[in-house]
Amino acid sequence: MNHFSIDRPQSVSQARNDFLTRGNVEQGSIAEAIERSWRRCLANGVNANSPSNLEVITAQELALKREQNRQLLSLALPEMETLNEQIAHTRNIVILTDDQGVILNSLGGHHLLREEQRIALSPGASWREDHRGTNAIGTVLIEQSAMTVQGAEHFMAYHHSLSCSAVPIFGAKNQLIATLDVSNDSNTSQQHTLALVKMSAQMIENRLFLASHQSDIVLHFHARPEFIGTLWEGVAMFSEAGQLVATNRSGQFQLSLNSQNSQTVDFENIFDIPLASLLRQMNGADKLIVPLRLNNGARLYVKVETLHKQQQSSVATREVKRASAANLDLLNSGDAKVAHAIQQVKKVLNRDIPILIQGETGVGKELFARAIHEASPQHKGPWIAVNCAALPEGLIEAELFGYEEGAFTGAKRKGSAGKIEQADGGTLFLDEIGDMPLALQARLLRVLQERKVTPLGSTKSIPVNFALVSATNQKLKEKVESGEFRSDLYYRLNGLSVALPALRDRTDLQALIDVILQVEQTSDINISPKVMGIFKTHPWPGNIRQLHNVLRTALALADGEEVAETHLTQDFIDELQDLNLGNVLRPKIAASQTLALEDLAEDAIRSTMQQHAGNVSAVARQLGISRNTLYRKLKLIGLIS
Numbered sequence: 053m054n055h056f057s058i059d060r061p062q063s064v065s066q067a068r069n070d071f072l073t074r075g076n077v078e079q080g081s082i083a084e085a086i087e088r089s090w091r092r093c094l095a096n097g098v099n100a101n102s103p104s105n106l107e108v109i110t111a112q113e114l115a116l117k118r119e120q121n122r123q124l125l126s127l128a129l130p131e132m133e134t135l136n137e138q139i140a141h142t143r144n145i146v147i148l149t150d151d152q153g154v155i156l157n158s159l160g161g162h163h164l165l166r167e168e169q170r171i172a173l174s175p176g177a178s179w180r181e182d183h184r185g186t187n188a189i190g191t192v193l194i195e196q197s198a199m200t201v202q203g204a205e206h207f208m209a210y211h212h213s214l215s216c217s218a219v220p221i222f223g224a225k226n227q228l229i230a231t232l233d234v235s236n237d238s239n240t241s242q243q244h245t246l247a248l249v250k251m252s253a254q255m256i257e258n259r260l261f262l263a264s265h266q267s268d269i270v271l272h273f274h275a276r277p278e279f280i281g282t283l284w285e286g287v288a289m290f291s292e293a294g295q296l297v298a299t300n301r302s303g304q305f306q307l308s309l310n311s312q313n314s315q316t317v318d319f320e321n322i323f324d325i326p327l328a329s330l331l332r333q334m335n336g337a338d339k340l341i342v343p344l345r346l347n348n349g350a351r352l353y354v355k356v357e358t359l360h361k362q363q364q365s366s367v368a369t370r371e372v373k374r375a376s377a378a379n380l381d382l383l384n385s386g387d388a389k390v391a392h393a394i395q396q397v398k399k400v401l402n403r404d405i406p407i408l409i410q411g412e413t414g415v416g417k418e419l420f421a422r423a424i425h426e427a428s429p430q431h432k433g434p435w436i437a438v439n440c441a442a443l444p445e446g447l448i449e450a451e452l453f454g455y456e457e458g459a460f461t462g463a464k465r466k467g468s469a470g471k472i473e474q475a476d477g478g479t480l481f482l483d484e485i486g487d488m489p490l491a492l493q494a495r496l497l498r499v500l501q502e503r504k505v506t507p508l509g510s511t512k513s514i515p516v517n518f519a520l521v522s523a524t525n526q527k528l529k530e531k532v533e534s535g536e537f538r539s540d541l542y543y544r545l546n547g548l549s550v551a552l553p554a555l556r557d558r559t560d561l562q563a564l565i566d567v568i569l570q571v572e573q574t575s576d577i578n579i580s581p582k583v584m585g586i587f588k589t590h591p592w593p594g595n596i597r598q599l600h601n602v603l604r605t606a607l608a609l610a611d612g613e614e615v616a617e618t619h620l621t622q623d624f625i626d627e628l629q630d631l632n633l634g635n636v637l638r639p640k641i642a643a644s645q646t647l648a649l650e651d652l653a654e655d656a657i658r659s660t661m662q663q664h665a666g667n668v669s670a671v672a673r674q675l676g677i678s679r680n681t682l683y684r685k686l687k688l689i690g691l692i693s
C-alpha cells in the first residue's frame with residue numbers, strides 16, 4: 053500500500069510557480085538539489101510548459117549502447133529482478149540507464165496508465181536533464197548523488213504525474229557509469245523506495261568491482277562478521293606479493309584509504325600480520341571467517357578467497373551462491389512434489405530429452421535448471437541462460453542467433469556469437485520461454501530441429517549441440533490453444549515437463565529457511581515464533597525469491613539478533629495487509645457493518661470486476677491489492693477457474 057503525499061506537492065507547486073514567475077523560491081521550500089536543477093533548466097532554455105519532449109534513440113543505437121554496456125546489463129539484471137520483486141505489489145517500474153540518461157533496460161511498467169509514459173520509460177528513451185528538465189535520472193547524473201524527484205519537483209509540468217527515485221552507479225574506477233531508478237506515474241510516495249534502490253545499486257557496484265579486477269587474493273571483510281557476504285562488506289584485492297590491487301568503496305572507507313594512496317599500499321601497511329602468515333593460517337579454507345587487526349588497532353573479520361576459486365566464479369557473488377546451491381539433491385529439502393520432480397529429471401538426464409520447467413515466479417525454476425546442468429553429462433560445458441522476457445523484442449534475435457560483422461549497426465561493428473552458439477557442448481536455458489515473440493519461435497524451432505544456427509547477416513550455418521532446458525511461469529498449454537505459442541515448438545521443448553510447486557503449497561518451509569540462512573551465512577540466527585507464524589500463513593506471491601529477499605533484509609536489520617516482527621520491511625507489512633484484503637474491506641466496512649467480511653470482499657471484487665469489464669489490472673489497482681492476490685481471490689469466489 054502506498055500513501056499519497058498530500059502536503060509536499062502543494063507547497064512544491066507553489067514554489068515552482070514562484071520560481072517560474074519571479075525566478076527564485078522562498079528559502080527552504082524545496083530541496084537545494086531541486087532548486088539548483090531548476091536554475092540549470094532555466095539556463096538551458098528548457099520549456100516548463102511544453103508538452104511531451106520525448107527523445108528516443110533508434111533500435112540500432114540502442115543495440116550498440118547495450119553492447120557497449122553488456123557487462124553492466126548482465127550484472128545489473130539479477131539485482132533489477134530482485135528489486136522488481138520487492139516492489140512488485142506497487143505500481144512501479146525499475147529502470148537502468150547509461151551515463152547519458154538513456155534507458156538500457158526496464159522491468160515492470162505494464163500497468164503504466166498512459167501509452168506515452170510507457171514509451172518514455174522504455175529502453176531507448178533519454179532522460180537528460182537539459183532535455184527533459186529536472187527528473188531523477190538526469191538530475192542524479194549531474195548531482196552525482198541519490199535523490200527522489202516527485203510530482204511538481206519535475207521542472208516540466210508534463211512530468212508532474214511521475215514520482216522517481218534514482219541512484220548513481222559508480223564503476224570499478226569510481227567513475228559514474230549508470231543510474232538505477234524506480235518510477236511510477238501516479239505520483240505515489242517513494243518513502244522506502246530510495247533505500248531499496250540504494251541497496252540494489254550498491255550490489256551492482258560490488259558485482260562490477262568483482263568482475264572488473266583480476267587478482268590473486270581477494271579479502272572480504274567487515275567489523276561485524278555477519279556482514280561479510282552482504283552488500284555492506286568491504287572487498288580488497290591483493291597480488292600474491294601482497295600489493296593492494298583494488299578496493300570497493302566500502303573497503304576504502306573501512307580501511308581509511310583514498311583512491312590516490314591505495315595504489316601503493318601493501319598488505320602489511322594495513323594489517324598487523326604479513327599476508328603469507330594469514331594464508332598459512334587459512335590453509336585454503338575459503339569459508340572460514342577470522343578476526344584480524346588493522347595497524348591502527350581496530351578489529352576486522354576477514355574471509356579470504358584465493359585465485360583458483362576467483363577464476364571459477366569471476367562473475368558475481370550471487371552467481372557463486374546459486375551455483376553452489378544448484379545441486380539436485382540439495383534442492384530436495386523434504387517436499388514430496390519437489391522430490392518427485394527431481395526423481396523424474398534424474399531418469400532422463402543422459403537421454404537428450406528437452407526439459408520444460410513450469411511454476412510461478414520465484415519458485416526456483418532457474419536454480420532447478422542450473423542443478424539439472426550440474427548433474428548432466430555436459431556439466432563441464434557452458435551454462436548459457438537467456439531471459440526471453442527481459443530482452444527488448446528487437447534484440448532477442450541478435451542475442452540468440454548472433455550476427456555477422458557489419459550485419460547490424462554499420463560496417464565497423466564487430467560480429468558476435470549468439471547464445472545458442474555459445475551453448476555448444478553445454479546447456480542452453482531459455483527462461484520465460486512463454487514470452488518469446490511468435491516470429492522468433494519459428495526460427496528457434498528450426499535451430500532445434502536442424503541443430504544448426506545461422507547468425508543474422510550470414511549465409512553460413514554453424515552446427516551446434518546442446519542440452520535444452522526451458523522455463524515459464526505462464527500456462528504454456530493455454531497459450532498454445534489461443535495461438536500465441538506454436539504447438540510444434542511447445543512439443544519440441546516439452547520432452548519432459550516438471551512442475552515446481554508454489555511456496556505456499558510446499559511442506560518444507562522450515563528447511564528452505566535453513567538453506568537461506570546458510571546461504572546468507574547466518575545459520576546461528578533465530579527467527580521469532582511470531583515471524584515464523586507469519587511466514588507459515590503468508591501466501592508468498594513472490595515465492596522463494598520473496599522469502600529470500602524478506603529474510604535477507606530482516607537479517608541485516610536484526611543486526612545479529614533474533615529476527616522479530618520489527619525487522620520486517622514496511623513493504624512486506626503492507627503486503628500482508630493487502631493480502632488480507634484490508635484495502636478492499638476498509639471503505640465498505642463503514643457503509644455496512646452488518647455483512648460478513650468475506651461477503652464484503654467478494655461483493656467488492658464482483659462489482660469492481662463488472663465496473664471494469666473484467667480488466668484485472670484495473671480492478672487490482674482500484675482495490676489496492678496486487679494482481680496475484682486478485683487472481684487468488686477470483687479463483688476462490690469462482691470467477692475464474
Ligand SMILES: Nc1ncnc2c1ncn2[C@@H]1O[C@H](COP(=O)(O)OP(=O)(O)OP(=O)(O)O)[C@@H](O)[C@H]1O
Nearest residue numbers: 383412413414415416417418419525567596597600
Ligand atoms: N530451493 C531453494 N533453496 C533456497 N533458495 C531458493 C531455492 N529456490 C529458489 N531460491 C531463491 O529464490 C530465488 C529465485 O529463484 P529462481 O530465479 O530460480 O526462480 P524462478 O522460478 O526462475 O523465478 P522467475 O520465474 O521469476 O524467473 C533464488 O535466487 C534464491 O534466492
